[in-house]
Amino acid sequence: MTALAPAPVTRPTPASGVIEWFAGTDHKSVGVRLGVTAFVFFLAAGVLALLMRSELAEPGMQLVSRNTYNQLFTMHGSLMIYVAITPLALALGTYIVPLQVGAAEILAPRVALVGYWLLLAGGITMCTGFLTTHGAARAGWTAFDPLSDSVNSPGTGMDLWIIGVTLAALGATLVAACVLGTILVRRAPGMTMLRIPVFCWAMLVTCLMVVMSFPVLVVAMALLYVDRHFGGVFEGAGGAVAYQHLFWFYGHPVVYVMFFPFVGAVAEVVATFSRKRFFGYKAIVLSLLVFAAISMSVWAHHMFATGQVKNQYFALTSMLLVLPAGVEYFDMIGTMMGGAILLRTPMLFALGFLIQFLVGGLSGIFVASPPLDYHVHDTFVIVAHFHYTLFAGSVFAFFAAVYYWWPKMTGRMLGEGLGKLQFWVMVIGTNLTFMPMFFLGNDGMVRRIADYTPQTGWQHLNEVATLGSYLIAVSVAIFCVNVFRSLRAGTPAGGDPWEGQTLEWATSSPPPRHNFDRLPPVRSHAPLLDLREERQARGAGAPA
């Protein structure tokens, strides 16, 4: 009965070159592509920011027209949020999560790949607006109705923006679903939910928020598109308020989507470079879950000044976020306490994140109080506040994550000297850029203005902010040089250059196609630390 003999298993030959770049489904290659793509959008959005800062350095219009300026800030915010920071967070999850849970592959890799394509297509679609006759979208990254309707924002740029945002949101949802599923069903034997690393918990709550809130953005964009072309969706004042509710139901959770993964990465970095088990593991897991739950119900704190929402409720929920955020700080400091701290570049960026994010978080409590928000809403205080969370916070933590996991991804180290130089230039640049904005905003400088009069006396602080933004550009350039040098001739990293605690360090750098040849036993959220402690307890350094 040879006919019934099983056919020989045909293994697909590993794709290479162009095919691999477009169609490879390995989570590591999808993660790298997503990360590189998002970083290119990050650089593009950064260039737009530099143009804006240059225009604002002096009163009067010197560099661009008002129309162009409005496109600049719209596209800066849109690129950063939809196709740079959110995908950077998801890229870390795509690459690291399967490794950390000891999986051979991400769940539904082809779905994740489609997610990447959609994100790429979304970003490109948005940018093509610049090539149209009337330019790119210019209704702000929030595209409030009726400003974004066909009467007030005619032109193809706005339509391309809507399509781009929709594609990016769909893509992010798919990638997040795959990462979430990987954590839930692809964990290694022995890895219970309370043994997954802190970064995985952070990604878990992130992805939960993505799959719950991003579809609402897709719906809002679809409605906006229908409204622009056929009318009748967001009619009257009720429609304008309804759009804001839909938008912020996505728009608030997304700021935590751009925050949690980086908190998780910083937790890994702090534990590793304190050479100590993460402090208060269960407390931070609980705090992340509480954080995510509350932050689904704070959206209308963006609408205090509309006079159309129950401000007290949203003020209360927003301020309650102090509790889980406070637990995270407690646990980070507790981890460092008693540790044996190494101030390598990832740790410096992690410390920069922790200290600078305080400014963003504490100013967030300030703006969560409606009578205070009545003054500072839509001023540069808000711009300063969210850049302290997103740039001084998340982007610093992103660099901590890159310096930490780069050796794993490439097998080579990034330079310590250039890394530390980048850190210090970036710290100075960031604070010179965003600290003056608190004072400008408190003095009444509203955001999204292309110009201000000389009588306002805002020029000097604006000059400082512009100078700072150039320093940020220098620091990012240093990073690019560091990357280039590492790729060409970086020091080989080996499997575990940092004495890591989690499973991604138990394989080669970069890991093989299916990640692990064998897995160490998993008895806690820090299995490699367990092994090291066992060896020390046995009193002898066992051969590696």
Added chain:
Amino acid sequence: MYDLAVAVSGYLPGEAGVVDTRHQYNHLFDLFVPIGLAVFAIFAGLILFMALRYRRRQRAGGRTEARLAELVYVAVLAGIVALLVTNTFRTEAKVDRVAARPGLAVTVTAAKWNWRFTYPAYGISVVSADIHPSTLVVPTNQTIRFRMTSLDVIHSFYVPGLRFKRDAFPGKATTFDLVFERPRFMGECAEFCGLHHADMRFGVEAMPAPEFRAWVAQTQREQRAAG
């Protein structure tokens, strides 16, 4: 800084009805900002201290759990949050309150990229002339009732000197009360509204009641003469 009675009670001595938004803002500001700065100093200090104190040690020790301390700490945080929330609620109730009998009613109409102030009781209205932004003229120390609407997109009526803004929606009237104590204020549109958003400014001139009446009479004559 202002006197202790205000700080404690939140009320201005001798005022009735609507309160000065600027004093209310300052009251909350003086509560939130010192707490925020103190928290920043404590946490930033602790992080730097840990980073330097435990640097380059041979072996890590220390705890990995301190549940009781963490619970006490969360309780302290909850206490601070309760303080901030209750003060927020009390202050907001005052800021949002509308007077039973306002001193003067003004209708605000926002449109790209201009403001119109209409005084229904006097049958006059103020619009911008050429490149000069329009000026809102009001009597000082009286409750002014604003009824605001927009003709096109969302705008926001913002007087930084009063620490107050409110959005203007098309097809919907927004009502709020303000008191002006000082003679001059700068006003802006705070909600991005398109091409000339940056130029959508207005002035505020507040004057004693007799002067205001004289201004009304003069404006009535002018506007009648102009038809």
